[in-house]
Amino acid sequence: MVTRSVQRPGGLAGGILVNATLVLAAAYFLLPIVWVLIAATKSPGDLYSTFGLWFSDSPQAWENLVDLFTQDGGAFSIWILNSVLYSGGGALVATIIATAAGYAFAKYAFRAKETLFWTILGGVLVPATVIALPLYFLLNAAGLTGSYWSVLLPSMVSPFGVYLARIHANASVPDEVVEAARIDGAGDLRIFGSIASRMMTPAIVTIFLFQFVTIWNNYLLPLVMLNDPKRFPITLGLTLWNSQTQRDPMFTQLVVTGSAVSVVLLVVLMVSLQRFWKADLTAGATKG
Amino acid sequence: MTAVTAAPRSDAPAAATLGEPIRRRPPRRPGALWVLLTPFLVMFAAFFIAPIVFAIIDSLFSQKSSGLGLGAPTREFVFLDNYAAALSNPSFVASLWRLVAFSAIEVPLMVVTALGLALLLGAAAARFPRAFRITYFMPYGVPGVIASLLWGFLYIPATSPVLQLLDAMGIDANPLSSDAVLFAIANIALWGFAGYNMLILIAALDSIPEELYEAAKLDGAGEWRMIWHIKLPLIRPSIVLVTLFTIIGTLQLFVEPLVLRPLTTAISSDFTPNLAAYNQAFAQGNPNLAAAMAVIVALLAFAFSALFLRIVNRKGNRAW
Numbered sequence: 001m002v003t004r005s006v007q008r009p010g011g012l013a014g015g016i017l018v019n020a021t022l023v024l025a026a027a028y029f030l031l032p033i034v035w036v037l038i039a040a041t042k043s044p045g046d047l048y049s050t051f052g053l054w055f056s057d058s059p060q061a062w063e064n065l066v067d068l069f070t071q072d073g074g075a076f077s078i079w080i081l082n083s084v085l086y087s088g089g090g091a092l093v094a095t096i097i098a099t100a101a102g103y104a105f106a107k108y109a110f111r112a113k114e115t116l117f118w119t120i121l122g123g124v125l126v127p128a129t130v131i132a133l134p135l136y137f138l139l140n141a142a143g144l145t146g147s148y149w150s151v152l153l154p155s156m157v158s159p160f161g162v163y164l165a166r167i168h169a170n171a172s173v174p175d176e177v178v179e180a181a182r183i184d185g186a187g188d189l190r191i192f193g194s195i196a197s198r199m200m201t202p203a204i205v206t207i208f209l210f211q212f213v214t215i216w217n218n219y220l221l222p223l224v225m226l227n228d229p230k231r232f233p234i235t236l237g238l239t240l241w242n243s244q245t246q247r248d249p250m251f252t253q254l255v256v257t258g259s260a261v262s263v264v265l266l267v268v269l270m271v272s273l274q275r276f277w278k279a280d281l282t283a284g285a286t287k288g
Numbered sequence: 289m290t291a292v293t294a295a296p297r298s299d300a301p302a303a304a305t306l307g308e309p310i311r312r313r314p315p316r317r318p319g320a321l322w323v324l325l326t327p328f329l330v331m332f333a334a335f336f337i338a339p340i341v342f343a344i345i346d347s348l349f350s351q352k353s354s355g356l357g358l359g360a361p362t363r364e365f366v367f368l369d370n371y372a373a374a375l376s377n378p379s380f381v382a383s384l385w386r387l388v389a390f391s392a393i394e395v396p397l398m399v400v401t402a403l404g405l406a407l408l409l410g411a412a413a414a415r416f417p418r419a420f421r422i423t424y425f426m427p428y429g430v431p432g433v434i435a436s437l438l439w440g441f442l443y444i445p446a447t448s449p450v451l452q453l454l455d456a457m458g459i460d461a462n463p464l465s466s467d468a469v470l471f472a473i474a475n476i477a478l479w480g481f482a483g484y485n486m487l488i489l490i491a492a493l494d495s496i497p498e499e500l501y502e503a504a505k506l507d508g509a510g511e512w513r514m515i516w517h518i519k520l521p522l523i524r525p526s527i528v529l530v531t532l533f534t535i536i537g538t539l540q541l542f543v544e545p546l547v548l549r550p551l552t553t554a555i556s557s558d559f560t561p562n563l564a565a566y567n568q569a570f571a572q573g574n575p576n577l578a579a580a581m582a583v584i585v586a587l588l589a590f591a592f593s594a595l596f597l598r599i600v601n602r603k604g605n606r607a608w
Contacts, residue, residue, distance in 0.1 A: 011413065022408055029427055029482075029483065032427075033426070033427075036438050048446050053449040097331060098328060100327065105325075120332060123332065129540050129542055130583070130586040130589075133569050133578055134339035136569070138339055138342055157328070159332070189323060192324060217431040218431075242550075246550070256441070259438060262434060263434065267430075270425065270426060
């Protein structure tokens with residue numbers, strides 16, 4: 001953080017300019033969110049006939065929510081649960097195995113270590129689409145497409161998580177601690193499980209959150225893998241409804257309200273866990 | 289970030305300064321190493337390496353149906369025929385160029401915005417930087433599909449307060465016209481990811497030692513000179529990283545045009561190479577051609593990344 005020192009002469013105009021720009025940028029980033037939250041309170045007719053950034057005279061937020069959660073036999077709640085399952089389960093396993101691997105890269109010397117690490121990091125650069133299509137045919141051969149596993153398993157791999165874990169293990173787990181624990185007779189796995197992992201907790205939370213949001217936001221993988229709406233995550237479910245708006249305009253309001261609910265869910269998650277998001281992605285690296 | 293990633297390749301003393309310890313003796317229990325490492329390696333091999341290898345192999349084959357279409361189609365090795373077919377397909381080539389144009393719009397827009405926001409939030413005059421930071425970052429939690437749905441509503445006059453206001457001022461804007469649609473898509477991506485990239489840059493800015501600013505202040509440097517001579521050079525590796533991620537991200541363009549497509553005639557079913565590949569695989573039933581198209585996108589991503597890293601590393605100050 002830059003210290004707030006005394007403003008130099010002429011800094012006032014600059015200060016106003018800086019803060020005005022910040023406010024404008026905030027308006028830009030909030031615009032779609034504010035729009036959808038307001039739109040979610042309107043009747044399908046008012047959605048088109050009233051000004052988008054203000055409430056209509058006859059708000060019906062509750063009716064919209066009831067419609068949302070009862071449409072198609074409560075499909076929306078199932079989609080939320082599916083999203084939570086895919087994101088939570090996938091991110092949990094991804095975090096555990098990525099942290100273990102990152103720690104191994106940080107604390108052990110072995111043959112071809114850097115080649116292996118760079119191959120994994122190269123995985124970050126491979127466009128997801130290039131993986132998703134062939135993965136469908138591979139999992140199809142294994143009879144897994146259409147199942148929960150077809151989305152969960154690929155979501156459990158986070159090359160970026162390995163990278164973050166390696167950096168943070170370097171930065172926050174001193175070798176002396178590992179050595180001392182070894183001298184005390186602790187096995188290496190216990191050192192990782194009960195000492196190092198505790199020291200790496202902030203990094204572990206960060207890895208989990210990033211993977212959670214990555215899976216939550218992923219569209220292509222479930223799109224390719226799933227065909228039964230019962231197993232859809234929210235993203236896929238909402239586009240399913242969106243594709244029906246031509247046939248029945250009622251679906252537009254469902255899509256709007258559903259979008260609003262899912263935006264609120266994630267915004268609450270992000271704001272409440274704010275301190276872990278700033279957990280510097282690059283900590284320990286730029287301190288070279 | 290780059291310091292660490294670059295260091296392991298350089299000599300040992302450099303590595304030591306980064307906290308990657310020089311090991312005096314080999315670990316005593318290599319068994320533990322493999323317990324830690326194997327789960328990830330197995331998953332990585334199964335869900336990253338295998339699909340890529342599969343795509344490459346698949347792209348060299350073709351399904352030939354026999355005579356009257358009776359019996360199972362046979363699989364034939366056709367070497368690069370699928371690539372030739374893809375690259376001689378005018379609409380696929382057009383989609384590749386469209387992608388290049390989109391990158392040319394999106395990458396500078398993204399990097400400049402993220403950098404501008406990070407520097408503004410670090411300015412001494414900025415009020416409530418924490419609140420603004422989380423506000424800018426919030427859209428990262430909104431899936432691209434939903435972001436596209438929302439902006440879709442904001443791009444059509446019937447529901448868009450912005451277009452209605454512009455219309456009231458006599459400005460007739462149509463973000464979904466064929467001239468503007470790439471910008472409309474770029475805007476969705478910018479909205480979703482600028483805050484995330486800003487966060488990476490803020491982390492880099494925060495790690496600049498305070499003494500550097502104080503020294504510069506003593507020398508009479510103003511805020512602009514500090515940005516130009518201290519902040520930008522020191523966070524250069526993170527700027528490179530953000531640029532690289534954005535390049536990779538833009539080449540994956542898929543969701544936004546897919547969602548906006550029903551709203552406009554300016555987006556075709558093979559608007560981007562990924563859409564074309566998806567259509568080939570699932571609508572046209574030609575997975576081999578789809579694999580070739582996917583591999584072409586991957587090669588493009590690697591070529592762009594390599595080219596970009598080459599350019600930024602040319603002046604001798606290596607970033608990676």
